[in-house]
Amino acid sequence: MRTIIIGGVAAGMSTATRLRRLDEARQITVSERGTHVSFANCGLPYHVGGVIPERSSLLLQSPESLASRFALDVCVRHEVVSIDPTARTVTVRDLTTGAERIEAYDELVLATGATASPGPSAEHVPTHTLRSVEDVDRILAVLEQAGPEPRVVVVGAGFVGLEAVENLRARGAQVTLVSRGRQVLSPLDPEMAAPVLRTLRRAGVDVRLGATVTGAEPGRVHLSDGRSIDTVLVVEASGVRPDRSLADAAGIAVGPTGGIAVDGRHRTSQPHVWAVGDGVEKLDQLDGAPTLVTMAGLANRHGRAAADDIAGTEPEDAVPALGTAILGLLGTTLALVGWSERRLVAAGRPHRVVHTHPASHAAYYPGAESMAMKLLVDPATDRILGAQIVGGEGVDKRIDVIAVAMAAGLTATALSQLELAYAPQYGSAKDPVNMLGYVAENTATGATRTVQWHELAAARDDGVVLVDVRSPAEHAAGAIPGSVNLPLDELRLRLGELPDGPVVVHCQVGQRGHTAARLLTQLGYDVRNLDGGYATWTAGTAAA
Amino acid sequence: MRTIIIGGVAAGMSTATRLRRLDEARQITVSERGTHVSFANCGLPYHVGGVIPERSSLLLQSPESLASRFALDVCVRHEVVSIDPTARTVTVRDLTTGAERIEAYDELVLATGATASPGPSAEHVPTHTLRSVEDVDRILAVLEQAGPEPRVVVVGAGFVGLEAVENLRARGAQVTLVSRGRQVLSPLDPEMAAPVLRTLRRAGVDVRLGATVTGAEPGRVHLSDGRSIDTVLVVEASGVRPDRSLADAAGIAVGPTGGIAVDGRHRTSQPHVWAVGDGVEKLDQLDGAPTLVTMAGLANRHGRAAADDIAGTEPEDAVPALGTAILGLLGTTLALVGWSERRLVAAGRPHRVVHTHPASHAAYYPGAESMAMKLLVDPATDRILGAQIVGGEGVDKRIDVIAVAMAAGLTATALSQLELAYAPQYGSAKDPVNMLGYVAENTATGATRTVQWHELAAARDDGVVLVDVRSPAEHAAGAIPGSVNLPLDELRLRLGELPDGPVVVHCQVGQRGHTAARLLTQLGYDVRNLDGGYATWTAGTAAA
Incomplete structure (x- = not known):
């Protein structure tokens, strides 16, 4: 049996090495048109910056090391220029000599990835x-x-x-x-x-x-x-699109997103041809629809699963994609999973929103950093639809915790019950994820009614009075125009200063506002809490 | 309605503040025999060390701040000396004056915590x-x-x-x-x-x-x-036991662990009396049996849930405890969740063991630290029974991910499919948790048979030959006595040097050993891989 894999980076090389571990007898060939295989593509920017000083650090394997360890036949600077799925052959061009040869396969794996165009500056500027x-x-x-x-x-x-x-x-x-x-x-x-x-x-x-x-x-x-x-x-870096040149010419079906269409086992519409990686459509975990997600983790996982299928181990269908992603930028970390509010709105999908701004670990232990968290919840099922976090320390941990909760189908309320590891340098007795669950639960049960930052202007047009329950010093340092300052700790004594009509309370991040809203709700006021407080309102209005 | 809460730290104060947010009208009294309430008990050691320089940082709230914000009646240096559950009264002693008074309650909450004895040195040494x-x-x-x-x-x-x-x-x-x-x-x-x-x-x-x-x-x-x-x-610091003096005298039932027994809503055997925190039994998530787990997270959560029950919101029964815990020690982080192998063995519970030693983030990005991971799996269901991790960066993240997977009932194999956030400074395209899932799957499917570090000696007594597939330099730097060095990359060429009988292969951490075991298995050898490799064997034999 001979398997030919086109493309020798994440998806292709995961297929190749897994296939070898499953089948010592098989002939496995990897054709890569570039000069390198198995390089650290996610590390490339950091070599530009000198963070990864040695270029050699990016080159994880070589054709030689892959031959000795995995008995792979890896050909760099070899481009597959066409596929004949009926004859089960590919035409390979040696980019050094220009010579072409035809090679037969029993199974073919397309790991051709995505491509980008240089744009209109290319003619005059590097x-x-x-x-x-x-x-x-x-x-x-x-x-x-x-x-x-x-x-x-x-x-x-x-x-x-x-x-x-x-x-x-x-x-x-x-x-x-x-x-x-x-x-x-x-x-x-x-x-x-x-x-x-x-x-x-x-x-x-x-x-x-x-x-x-x-x-x-x-x-x-x-x-x-x-x-x-x-x-x-x-x-x-304005985006990539699936590299489909080979697939199109071979009559391999394309999905609605423009990616190569595959089934749950990464099989294309052509018999004996699999496809994995950035060029391939995935299924979205929220709506089950095809989606393009170009993530190294999925590429590796799907490459491995394709090898399982080729080797006949009858793997489960691929788990749909959540699109978990993270970025470090100049000391800030941001991460996301699932759908954004914008996407939910565009799809007409009902959702509830929660914003919090917890500390990365116990505030009394030095070095805690504030993070902004956003959770999107299905109001009907309480399932988590998405999350976004921006901050420093611990952002990566919290997005992973939420990603696992989403993958497992936990409700937003269940986040409050997760038993996460706590010592003061790592988290809080009520971890930021637990707190997000509590706040979500409070909005789900109606314990607190909230108003979003982008709804505040319309609410005030309707005559709502905005009450800032922070301290006078906080209010003086920056406040939402027209808000009345009535500190939470004085609220019970100064109820007479509240208007009769509907009220929106707010604090810095939402927590004191919640306490104020609970107090006033029980006293019969028509009150809502500004979700995420002054911090979220400031960020939102700055962006708008 | 009047609620009296005995104990004003994590569990008691969570009860009090949540109860106020749910019920503005209720009279809420907190009696604390110590001088402080709501202090950061998990931060105490770090003030000893000067890491938390200001003593005031440990004092999160005061009776005054709790009165103004939550209208709580907080009495420090007031010890409840007895409970009359029939009359629904407590006798409170003012530790400053010695005066005692009787106070009536509608609901009583015991948050009396755990206690420790000073030991036999106390008479002569501070x-x-x-x-x-x-x-x-x-x-x-x-x-x-x-x-x-x-x-x-x-x-x-x-x-x-x-x-x-x-x-x-x-x-x-x-x-x-x-x-x-x-x-x-x-x-x-x-x-x-x-x-x-x-x-x-x-x-x-x-x-x-x-x-x-x-x-x-x-x-x-x-x-x-x-x-x-x-x-x-x-x-x-040799351990604590539930402080039951009040509960015992009031005829409140005790469970088999010696903790105060409660139902899923934290109700004791006495009507109108709840109990929460370190003095109270929890249920263990693995076997459903009573257990004592003294964790701040559970104390806070259960305190809040008791308030929900007192306020009549009909909360769900408490989620059983996993015992997730973490410790930072001199630059090392260690964390655990669920049961240890020792506990599983003692309980006669079947289990499968996996050890790995991944890097905390992509090895090509500077600053990655090695961690040792251990996963315990139920062989019948593939459910996760426990995990332990020791390392530096990222230990806290991985234990939380596994804790969520356990809480959600995911299988060990499903860990491989989790879509965790990846950029090279935060993780790997195949995150350590994903890899743990792959290794667990390989042992579950029989793709690799493994031998544990503590089984190796007996296997060798039975005539197994141990083959070290690391490089000659690694072998020379330290090897298991009597092992034969046959580097993985030369294995296919040097098969003739292998003995005919059963073989155990090993590398540094288990990964090359897995590749070698797959290769040899397919060639018909009777081969097992030393789980966790030389690293786990070294740690285990050093401890034994």
Whole structure:
């Protein structure tokens, strides 16, 4: 039996090594058109920044090491140029010699990944994506030729774009970030993306939102807003699309997202052909619909599962994707899982929203950092629909905890009951995730009615009075215009100062507001608590 | 309605504040015999060490702040000396004046916690537990009177004992740790506790295992091993027991563990009396049996739930306890959840064991730390029975992920499918938890047969040949006596050097051993892989 795998990075190499562990007798060939296989693609930006100083650290395996350890036949600079699924052959071109040869397979695995285009600046300014070791070499060559503090442009404010920004700054560059969207990181909701934008601007990054590169001249790019920017380099990170050139020519079916369509075992529409990785459609865990999620974890897992299927171990169907993702940016960590509020609204899907701002560990133990958390909940089932977290220490832990809860189908209320490890340097007796569950439960049971930051203006137009229950000092340091300050600790004594009509209370993050709302609700007031407090309102209105 | 709560720390104060948020009209009284309420008991050791420099940081609330915010009537230095459950009254003694008064309740909540005895050294050497702000004051007073580098003794090598060791060292003390057990941290299995002992000894702590304090003279304690130790202070941390004095006198039923027995809503055997916190029995999630788990998280949660029941919100029964716990010690983090192998063996409960030693994040990104993980799995159901992790960065995250998986009833194999957040500074595309799931799956399906570190000697007595598949350099740097070195990358070429009979292969941590075992299994060899490799074997045999 002979298996040919096209593409030798995460998905392809996971298929190859797993298949060897399952079947010592099989002939396994990996064709990779690039110069390297099994390289650390998620580490590429950090070699640009010098955080990973040695280029060799990125090269996890070589054709030689894969031959000796796994008896794999790995051919780099070999491009499969066509597939004949009827004859079960591929045509392979040796990119060094140009020679082509036809090779037969019993099983074929497409791990051809995704691709990006360099954009309209490429003709006049060095313009590179950040997807291969060669890309990094080219970017570093441009930077080394440039003088000190070179001006560079990054196009695209997604995960790779922001990693590029951080690392180009680490190399001493002055960075302009150009993004088509109205905010950075479109998978986040605006109030959660606002702190990221603030982080970028505080670090001196020139952020141009709602703009695209329309053209270039030598040393200069032109933007859609009419301005031009001097630059020695453009890093193109505005998105990728499945690389389907081979699949299309072979008559392999494509799904509604534009990715290669596969079944639960990663089989394509062509017999004996599997497909895995960034070029392939996944199923979304929330709605079961096809989706494109380009994550290394899924690529590795699906590659391994394809090998299981090829080897005949009858694997379970792939678990649908949650899209868990994380980014470190200039000391800030942001992470998300599931759907955003924007996406839920667009899909017309009912949802309840909770914002909190807990400390990363017990506030009395030094070094705690504040984080902003957002939870999206199905009002009918109490299931978790998504979460977003922005902060520092412990963001990665909390998104993973919520991702597991989602994968297991736990309710939002059940988050309060999770028995998480507590010592004061690691968390709190009521962990931020527990608290999120308590707040979700309070909104689910109606113990507290809340109003969202973007609903406040309309509520006030309807005559609601806004009461700030923080301390006078906090109120004086910054308040929502028109709010009345009635500190929580004096509220019982100063009830006479409250208006008769409906009231919205708020504090800094929502917790004192909750206590105030409970107090006033029991006394018969028509009261709601501003979800996430002044902190969420400030972030949201800054973004709007 | 009047609710009296006895005890004003975690469980009692959670009850009080939640009850107020649910019921503004109720009279709520908290009686605390100590001087402080709502103090950070988990932070106490860190104030001894100066990590938390300000004593005031430990005092989260005061009677005054609780009165103004929550309209609570909090009486410190007021001890409830008896309960009359028929009359529904308590007798309260004012510890300042000695005056007693009788107070009536509609509902009574016992949050009396656990207690510890000072031990036989108390008569001659300052001997203190570490359970209250006053304890900390006393310990600091002794240290301040002592000269530089005072000699101190800590009795008990559990969580609080080891936190005491770390912080007494931070104050400049020379510490002797005396523990009755044969290892530190008895909830861990020996091979997982071994790195902790190494950490202690490397830090210069004088660790005396299998010893107790039998007596003392001024400035000196005597140990059961016949030796004596000069010391200015004994910190007693050898364990606690439920403080049942009030409950017993009131005829409140006790469970088989010696804790106050309650139902799922924290109701005791006496009508109108609830009990929460460290003095109360919980149910164990694995076997449903009563258990004593003294964790702040459970105390807070159960206090809140008792308030829900008192207020009539019909809460769900308490979720059984997993016993998730974590400790930071001299740069090492260790954490556990569920049952240990020792406990499973003692209970005669079938189990499968997996050890791994992954990096905390992508190895190519700087700063990754190795961790040792152990997973215990039910062979019949594939459910997770327990986990233990020792390492540095990211231990807290992984134990929480596994705790959530256990709470949700996920299988060990399902760990491989969890979609955890990945960027190279936070994890790996195949996270340590995913890898644990893959290894568990490989043992479950029989893809790899493993042998445990403590089974190796018997296997070799039966004639098994041990093959070290690491590199010659690794083998030369330290090997299991009598093992044959046949590097994995040369294995296919050197099969002739293998014996005919059964073989155990091993590498450093188990991963190359797995690849070797797969290779040899397919070639017809009778082969097993040493679970956890040389690393686990070394830790286990060092502990044995």
